[in-house]
Amino acid sequence: xxxxxxxxxxxxxxxxxxxxxxxxxxxxxxxxxxxxxxxxxxxxxxxxxxxxxxxxxxxxxxxxxxxxxxxxxxxxxxxxxxxxxxxxxxxxxxxxxxxxxxxxxxxxxxxxxxxxxxxxxxxxxxxxxxxxxxxxxxxxxxxxxxxxxxxxxxxxxxxxxxxxxxxxxxxxxxxxxxxxxxxxxxxxxxxxxxxxxxxxxxxxxxxxxxxxx
Ligand code: SF4
Numbered sequence: 001x002x003x004x005x006x007x008x009x010x011x012x013x014x015x016x017x018x019x020x021x022x023x024x025x026x027x028x029x030x031x032x033x034x035x036x037x038x039x040x041x042x043x044x045x046x047x048x049x050x051x052x053x054x055x056x057x058x059x060x061x062x063x064x065x066x067x068x069x070x071x072x073x074x075x076x077x078x079x080x081x082x083x084x085x086x087x088x089x090x091x092x093x094x095x096x097x098x099x100x101x102x103x104x105x106x107x108x109x110x111x112x113x114x115x116x117x118x119x120x121x122x123x124x125x126x127x128x129x130x131x132x133x134x135x136x137x138x139x140x141x142x143x144x145x146x147x148x149x150x151x152x153x154x155x156x157x158x159x160x161x162x163x164x165x166x167x168x169x170x171x172x173x174x175x176x177x178x179x180x181x182x183x184x185x186x187x188x189x190x191x192x193x194x195x196x197x198x199x200x201x202x203x204x205x206x207x208x209x210x211x212x213x
Pocket of ligand 1: 012013014015016173174175176178179180182183184185186188189
């Protein structure tokens with residue numbers, strides 16, 4: 001199985017599917033209780049505001065937090081499965097909508113990782129019978145809806161590429177321009193860039209705590 005978030009991680013760096021396949025986690029999945037409470041409070045506030053804003057986006061909301069596919073088998077989507085924040089219906093077709101709590105990119109832009117994630121949801125919706133998906137919308141903290149046209153034909157190749165990277169015998173090349181902003185940096189900074197490291201070799205580094213702090 002693979003999720004739209006996994007595809008988004010792969011776009012960020014091809015090494016991440018490989019790391020995840022051997023259980024390497026980042027600190028973001030180990031929030032403290034206090035941190036989680038703070039995050040949840042802020043998230044709740046943003047979600048309320050965004051829900052109000054959502055009322056002004058075209059289309060009737062036919063569901064939130066919708067698991068896809070729900071009408072087809074995961075085999076029909078190449079193992080791609082996920083939960084889209086909002087699914088809307090207009091007279092022209094369907095709209096997939098994602099809510100992001102991160103700082104927004106410049107006006108009118110969408111981060112590449114979020115674009116892929118949204119197109120993956122559009123692909124899932126289309127295959128599942130919510131067709132056609134006419135466009136996708138991302139809403140960041142600035143509450144400005146950003147639209148994209150869903151190029152769903154690109155998704156099957158991205159899914160196949162994900163499996164290939166995940167199952168690669170040796171560690172894939174990194175997308176090094178992203179390292180300074182990446183939560184895997186503490187790990188990658190101690191791994192030689194060009195070495196052909198295998199999963200077994202990485203896992204055998206007993207002194208290495210595979211939870212990246
Ligand atoms: S630190 Fe750099 S090489 Fe490592 S996963 Fe992140 S972007 Fe890729």
